[in-house]
Amino acid sequence: MAFSNLFATCNIPVAFRGSTRFFRLSSSRRRLLYPDCRFNRPPQTTYRWFARLTTGGSSATGPEDALVFEHYVAGKVSRINKALELAVPLRHPLRIHESMRYTLLGHGKRVPGIMCLVSCELVGGDESWAMPAACAMEMVHAMSLIYDDLPCLDDDDLRRGKPTNHRAFDEGTALLAGEALLALVFELMAGMEEVPASRVVRAMLELGQAAGSEGMAAGEIMDKLSEGREDISLEELEYIHKHKSSIGRAATVCGAIIGGANEDEIERLREFGTKVGLLYQVIDDVLDVTRTSKELGKDAGSDLAKDKATFPKFMGIEGAKKYAFRLLDEILLKLSYFNDERAAPPRRLASFFVNRQK
Amino acid sequence: MAFSNLFATCNIPVAFRGSTRFFRLSSSRRRLLYPDCRFNRPPQTTYRWFARLTTGGSSATGPEDALVFEHYVAGKVSRINKALELAVPLRHPLRIHESMRYTLLGHGKRVPGIMCLVSCELVGGDESWAMPAACAMEMVHAMSLIYDDLPCLDDDDLRRGKPTNHRAFDEGTALLAGEALLALVFELMAGMEEVPASRVVRAMLELGQAAGSEGMAAGEIMDKLSEGREDISLEELEYIHKHKSSIGRAATVCGAIIGGANEDEIERLREFGTKVGLLYQVIDDVLDVTRTSKELGKDAGSDLAKDKATFPKFMGIEGAKKYAFRLLDEILLKLSYFNDERAAPPRRLASFFVNRQK
Numbered sequence: 001m002a003f004s005n006l007f008a009t010c011n012i013p014v015a016f017r018g019s020t021r022f023f024r025l026s027s028s029r030r031r032l033l034y035p036d037c038r039f040n041r042p043p044q045t046t047y048r049w050f051a052r053l054t055t056g057g058s059s060a061t062g063p064e065d066a067l068v069f070e071h072y073v074a075g076k077v078s079r080i081n082k083a084l085e086l087a088v089p090l091r092h093p094l095r096i097h098e099s100m101r102y103t104l105l106g107h108g109k110r111v112p113g114i115m116c117l118v119s120c121e122l123v124g125g126d127e128s129w130a131m132p133a134a135c136a137m138e139m140v141h142a143m144s145l146i147y148d149d150l151p152c153l154d155d156d157d158l159r160r161g162k163p164t165n166h167r168a169f170d171e172g173t174a175l176l177a178g179e180a181l182l183a184l185v186f187e188l189m190a191g192m193e194e195v196p197a198s199r200v201v202r203a204m205l206e207l208g209q210a211a212g213s214e215g216m217a218a219g220e221i222m223d224k225l226s227e228g229r230e231d232i233s234l235e236e237l238e239y240i241h242k243h244k245s246s247i248g249r250a251a252t253v254c255g256a257i258i259g260g261a262n263e264d265e266i267e268r269l270r271e272f273g274t275k276v277g278l279l280y281q282v283i284d285d286v287l288d289v290t291r292t293s294k295e296l297g298k299d300a301g302s303d304l305a306k307d308k309a310t311f312p313k314f315m316g317i318e319g320a321k322k323y324a325f326r327l328l329d330e331i332l333l334k335l336s337y338f339n340d341e342r343a344a345p346p347r348r349l350a351s352f353f354v355n356r357q358k
Numbered sequence: 359m360a361f362s363n364l365f366a367t368c369n370i371p372v373a374f375r376g377s378t379r380f381f382r383l384s385s386s387r388r389r390l391l392y393p394d395c396r397f398n399r400p401p402q403t404t405y406r407w408f409a410r411l412t413t414g415g416s417s418a419t420g421p422e423d424a425l426v427f428e429h430y431v432a433g434k435v436s437r438i439n440k441a442l443e444l445a446v447p448l449r450h451p452l453r454i455h456e457s458m459r460y461t462l463l464g465h466g467k468r469v470p471g472i473m474c475l476v477s478c479e480l481v482g483g484d485e486s487w488a489m490p491a492a493c494a495m496e497m498v499h500a501m502s503l504i505y506d507d508l509p510c511l512d513d514d515d516l517r518r519g520k521p522t523n524h525r526a527f528d529e530g531t532a533l534l535a536g537e538a539l540l541a542l543v544f545e546l547m548a549g550m551e552e553v554p555a556s557r558v559v560r561a562m563l564e565l566g567q568a569a570g571s572e573g574m575a576a577g578e579i580m581d582k583l584s585e586g587r588e589d590i591s592l593e594e595l596e597y598i599h600k601h602k603s604s605i606g607r608a609a610t611v612c613g614a615i616i617g618g619a620n621e622d623e624i625e626r627l628r629e630f631g632t633k634v635g636l637l638y639q640v641i642d643d644v645l646d647v648t649r650t651s652k653e654l655g656k657d658a659g660s661d662l663a664k665d666k667a668t669f670p671k672f673m674g675i676e677g678a679k680k681y682a683f684r685l686l687d688e689i690l691l692k693l694s695y696f697n698d699e700r701a702a703p704p705r706r707l708a709s710f711f712v713n714r715q716k
Contacts, residue, residue, distance in 0.1 A: 088571075096571050096579045147537060152529035171510035172582055175533070179505065180575040182540050186566025190559045197555035201548045204562065208544025213446075213454050217538040221454045224530055 069348050073114065079127075080113040081105070083135050087188060099169045099177035100184075104142045106160050111349075112137035112247050115276070116255035118345045119269055122338055125259020132192050133203060133258055136185040137251040140211055143178040144220075144247070150174060153224065182211075195258050203254040210250030219243025226309040237309050238278070241285075245277030252276070265338075272334045272346070279327040280353050285310040286320050287358065328354050427706050431472065437485075438471040439463070441493050445546060457527045457535035458542075462500045464518050469707075470495035470605050473634070474613040476703045477627055480696055483617020490550045491561060491616055494543040495609040498569055501536040502578075502605070508532060511582065540569075553616050561612040568608030577601025584667040595667050596636070599643075603635030610634070623696075630692045630704070637685040638711050643668040644678050645716065686712050 088100050113134035120130035149156040149164035150171060156164055166174035189204050209215055222240045226232055252273030256266050289312050311320035331350045335343045442462055448455050471492035478488035507514040507522035508529060514522055524532035547562050567573055580598045584590055610631030614624050647670050669678035689708045693701040 091572075093571075093576050093579050093583070095583065096575060100571060143537070147533055150533065152533055173579065175505055175508065175510055176575045176579050176582075177571075179501070179536075179540070179569070180571035182537070183566050183570035183573070183575065186544070186562050187570065190563035190566060197559045201555045201558050204544050205548035208541050208548060211537070212541030212545065213451075213458060213535075213538035214449075215541070217454060217534045217541065218451050221451050221531065221534050224534075225451070225453065 069345070072345060073349075076114050076117055076127075077110050079131065080110045080117075080134055080138065083131050084138060087132075087135050087139075087184070095169070095173055096176055096180055099165060099173045100142075100181055102168055103146050103159075103165050103177070104139065104181065106162065108138065108142070108160070110138060111280070112141045112251040114349065115248055115273065115346075116251040118349065119252045119255030119273075120259035122269070122342050122346060123256050123259040123261035123265050124342075125255070125261075129192070129195050130255045130258045132188040133254050134251070136188040136207065137247060137254070139181045139185050139188070140207070140216075140247050140250075143181040144216060146174050146178045146181075148220070153220070192258070199257050199260070203257045206253050206257065207250050210246040215243055215246040215250075219246065223308065228307045229309065232309045232314070234314060237311065237314055240309060241281040241311075242274060242278050245281045246274075248277030248280060249273035268334055268337055272331060275327050275331050275334070276346075276350055276353065279324050279331065279350065282311045282320055282324045282327070283353060283356060285312055286317055286324075287356075290317065291358065324354050427703065430703060431707075434472050434475055434485075435468045437489065438468050438475075438492055438496065441489050442496060445490075445493050445497075445542070453527070453531055454534055454538055457523060457531045458500075458539055460526055461504050461517075461523050461535070462497065462539065464520065466496065466500070466518070468496060469638070470499045470609040472707065473606055473631065473704075474609040476707065477610040477613030477631075478617035479613075480627070480700050480704060481614050481617040481619035481623050482700075483613070483619075487550070487553050488613045488616045490546040491612050492609070494546040494565065495605060495612070497539045497543050497546070498565070498574075498605050498608075501539040502574060504532050504536045504539075506578070511578070550616070557615050557618070561615045564611050564615065565608050568604040573601055573604040573608075577604065581666065586665045587667065590667045590672070592672060595669065595672055598667060599639040599669075600632060600636050603639045604632075606635030606638065607631035626692055626695055630689060633685050633689050633692070634704075634708055634711065637682050637689065637708065640669045640678055640682045640685070641711060641714060643670055644675055644682075645714075648675065649716065682712050 084104055088097060088104060090097050090101065116134040116137050117127050117130050120133075121127060145159060146165045148154050149159055150166055157167055158164065162168070164174075165177065169177075185207070186204075189200060189207070192200050211217065219240050219242070222236070223244060226236065226240065249270060250273070252269045253266060256269045261269065288310070311323065314320075315323065328350055332347060335347055335350075446455060446458050446462060448459065474492040474495050475485050475488050478491075479485060503517060504523045506512050507517055508524055515525055516522065520526070522532075523535065527535075543565070544562075547558060547565070550558050569575065577598050577600070580594070581602060584594065584598060607628060608631070610627045611624060614627045619627065646668070669681065672678075673681065686708055690705060693705055693708075
């Protein structure tokens with residue numbers, strides 16, 4: 001399947017990729033070169049979510065810079081959404097595809113996908129090379145959300161303000177949709193015809209390790225086993241969160257591999273991805289206890305109800321926030337190795353994660 | 359992960375691979391060259407299952423030929439079992455690995471794995487090249503068994519004479535074990551360092567298509583939706599069974615790709631794999647209504663209890679058996695294109711599937 005061809009229509013001209021020059025053009029020329037921003041604007045909720053990237057963080061330099069970044073990210077979300085739509089058309093058997101699309105094409109924040117694209121560009125790669133991998137990351141993420149919400153795990157009824165997949169369909173369909181999403185990852189990754197096969201194979205190895213019994217699934221099972229335990233250590237808690245968020249690490253590393261990173265860059269971005277994933281989870285824990293279901297668009301307080309191991313439970317809400325800011329400092333230090341302009345988007349993303357409100 | 363190295367110790371010398379010459383050696387020399395048969399004999403139940411390969415089928419030529427084939431298959435099962443044991447060691451977190459191993463290392467018939475190895479050798483490849491892929495096929499198969507048995511799908515309590523995975527552990531663990539098995543497939547396939555990356559990528563694409571929403575998962579959902587329907591057509595029934603058994607097709611095609619098959623060989627083996635998979639499912643349906651739970655080692659009559667679409671329901675038991683024999687004829691015709699000696703194992707396998715009793 002020549003999946004990569006699907007992205008040919010939504011490429012950014014090379015001259016403007018990985019830089020802010022594009023946004024200094026006149027609006028008519030901008031529309032001509034980059035029609036996605038105008039005609040295929042991402043869902044408003046997602047767009048607004050990213051607009052908040054402008055409201056804080058240590059690398060925000062002013063309203064103009066914030067506007068540039070807002071457009072940069074909105075474009076990425078738009079192209080990821082379009083690519084996902086193309087990757088899972090509504091075909092026979094309808095029910096499983098409806099179920100897959102229900103979670104995948106919902107108003108996701110597209111964090112794993114963006115991290116993959118940003119990482120690819122950071123090392124000098126082309127966004128279109130990494131787009132199938134970015135979609136693959138979103139699919140692994142969607143699968144993990146569907147499974148997490150099932151009655152035998154977290155038993156949640158609400159996700160992004162809508163009924164969870166097994167509530168909208170049924171448990172059997174949700175189970176098969178998750179399985180099919182993970183299988184589609186093979187097709188997407190193996191279909192990257194523009195990328196050398198050796199890079200594709202290496203990226204798939206990375207993704208497999210991140211999703212498996214020593215990655216995401218390990219975090220999930222330890223999280224499940226930790227419910228109700230009082231004697232959990234900080235080390236165990238970090239293990240759970242690092243592993244549950246390993247898709248963020250995989251997205252970053254895969255993007256770098258596809259973009260042609262050298263070994264040194266790959267290792268630096270692996271640490272960056274690990275820390276960003278952990279930071280995201282710490283803030284997730286904080287929001288679960290400080291926000292309402294309406295504000296979050298999912299069941300708030302569910303960690304507390306299930307007596308789960310969380311950072312606020314271990315070190316208090318303020319302690320967890322401080323910990324997140326310490327992680328942010330480490331992340332910014334990791335990025336200082338890279339080209340300053342290219343490293344601006346990942347810096348801004350990490351800064352936003354600390355300040356996010358949902 | 360240099361997974362392929364794991365198989366270095368259990369290789370058959372090239373001179374004896376893909377032929378029956380090896381079995382004409384003295385028993386002492388045989389033991390020296392091929393210690394697996396002696397020291398790592400597969401579990402007796404599996405061994406006896408394959409011994410029945412000798413009892414029927416159109417290509418059985420006599421007791422001597424049967425004995426040769428028995429040893430050939432037993433060796434393959436033994437090496438697959440050893441490779442699977444190495445692929446999923448009992449490590450942290452214990453519970454998920456125990457659950458994965460429970461289904462994966464049970465007394466499976468190893469049909470997908472054998473089909474992968476046999477197909478690789480049929481086109482002149484080396485068994486050791488395809489061993490990681492054979493393990494990957496067994497993992498996809500194990501995942502599908504775990505999920506099929508869950509309460510939200512078939513709700514079975516017994517599999518291969520033992521409690522099903524979610525009965526031995528719990529539903530959440532079974533769900534995560536299945537997810538982790540599918541993720542491990544990425545690692546195994548991407549870890550085939552001896553095989554050119556282009557072949558690995560193509561095999562992964564094939565596997566993804568076979569497991570996904572237009573392959574195995576499509577068959578599963580249509581099977582689920584067909585429960586209780588009286589107006590099902592033979593076309594729909596074939597769709598369900600062909601798709602549910604697509605892992606057999608994928609195993610055959612992946613083995614061929616890894617073995618270096620040309621396009622013509624790949625297409626012929628794709629049809630061979632599809633028909634063998636369908637044949638296996640037809641006989642599965644027949645056995646479900648003609649055998650007891652004790653004889654099968656799993657819940658007999660479960661299709662009938664769930665009012666599922668099956669071949670016996672559509673065309674009667676005798677009609678289904680006749681259909682299976684017609685498929686066998688087509689399969690043997692497909693194999694007549696290949697080297698007669700190399701094609702003996704797949705011929706014998708197909709013949710056995712028609713005559714199997716469990």
